[in-house]
Amino acid sequence: MELLNYAFMQRALLAAVLVGITAPAVGIYLVQRRQALMGDGIGHVAMTGVGLGFLLSWSPVWMATLVSVLGAVLMELIRWYGRTRGDIALAMLFYGGMAGGVMFINLAPTGSNANLTSYLFGSLSTVSESDVTAIILLAAFVVLVTIGLRRQLFAVSQDEEFARVTGLPVRTLNLLTAITAAVTVTVAMRVVGLLLVSALMVVPVAAAQQLSRSFAATFAIAVGIGVTVTIGGTVTSYYQDVPPGATIVLLTIGAFIALTALAAPLARRRARALAAAQPAGDPAECAIPASRESDGKVGV
Numbered sequence: 001m002e003l004l005n006y007a008f009m010q011r012a013l014l015a016a017v018l019v020g021i022t023a024p025a026v027g028i029y030l031v032q033r034r035q036a037l038m039g040d041g042i043g044h045v046a047m048t049g050v051g052l053g054f055l056l057s058w059s060p061v062w063m064a065t066l067v068s069v070l071g072a073v074l075m076e077l078i079r080w081y082g083r084t085r086g087d088i089a090l091a092m093l094f095y096g097g098m099a100g101g102v103m104f105i106n107l108a109p110t111g112s113n114a115n116l117t118s119y120l121f122g123s124l125s126t127v128s129e130s131d132v133t134a135i136i137l138l139a140a141f142v143v144l145v146t147i148g149l150r151r152q153l154f155a156v157s158q159d160e161e162f163a164r165v166t167g168l169p170v171r172t173l174n175l176l177t178a179i180t181a182a183v184t185v186t187v188a189m190r191v192v193g194l195l196l197v198s199a200l201m202v203v204p205v206a207a208a209q210q211l212s213r214s215f216a217a218t219f220a221i222a223v224g225i226g227v228t229v230t231i232g233g234t235v236t237s238y239y240q241d242v243p244p245g246a247t248i249v250l251l252t253i254g255a256f257i258a259l260t261a262l263a264a265p266l267a268r269r270r271a272r273a274l275a276a277a278q279p280a281g282d283p284a285e286c287a288i289p290a291s292r293e294s295d296g297k298v299g300v
Helices: 006-032 039-054 061-081 081-109 112-122 129-148 152-157 160-165 170-188 197-209 215-240 242-276
Strands: none
Touching: 006 039, 006 129, 006 152, 006 170, 006 215, 006 242, 039 061, 039 081, 039 112, 039 170, 039 197, 061 081, 061 129, 061 170, 081 112, 112 197, 129 152, 129 170, 152 160, 152 170, 152 215, 160 170, 170 197, 197 215, 197 242, 215 242
């Protein structure tokens, strides 16, 4: 392929693959916890990190990682102790993060709103070798956590009280989930952009849930969708000269619509097969109800 002859596209495609893996891998736990918009909030906070990176002449990716992790921990603390004022505190945190990013980058000698735009919406040509190194290291951390602790994270995401009774360190695992989400945001910001990364964390998971209710299958399908749309969006952006972040998100939404349309006839076919397999003399009320499908959550 012609685009592979260019070093910047090689870097962009590698970053896209890593983003396609990490974003849904974290997103599946956020969807289970009903915190689908957490990535969007962290993205706002990460803007301050980007601005500080330019102001202090340090790597914007690493500075954004530091600030977003601190923001994610603060969000968890607000969730635990905020009570009735928690939503106001979160709103101030999110909007303060946006305002801080704009202010710091304009105070930086080499900063400008054009620099900030590439982090907000993604940019293929600005993915540097140092960015790729940071993305690889951060993505490795995300994969290790989301796969290595999948049973514990799933248990906490499903039912915190039950997980606490079984002896799991619920607060530690919640903090780890928040930190992993923050790291994922900074992994994805060079390709998708801070303002659009939340869609890549949530929509592939929602699309995968149309086809499967088991956790393992949903995880695999969501990651497959994530990798497909990030590569497809990156290649489309190169050939059509369109924004990569917007292209990736639109492809993700298209995948959700397509799988939703496909899932409806499949569900009817399964229902007919179950009805046909049920003995004719069995009363309908004796059928065993689905264990977890009624609450809208993914089962193990």
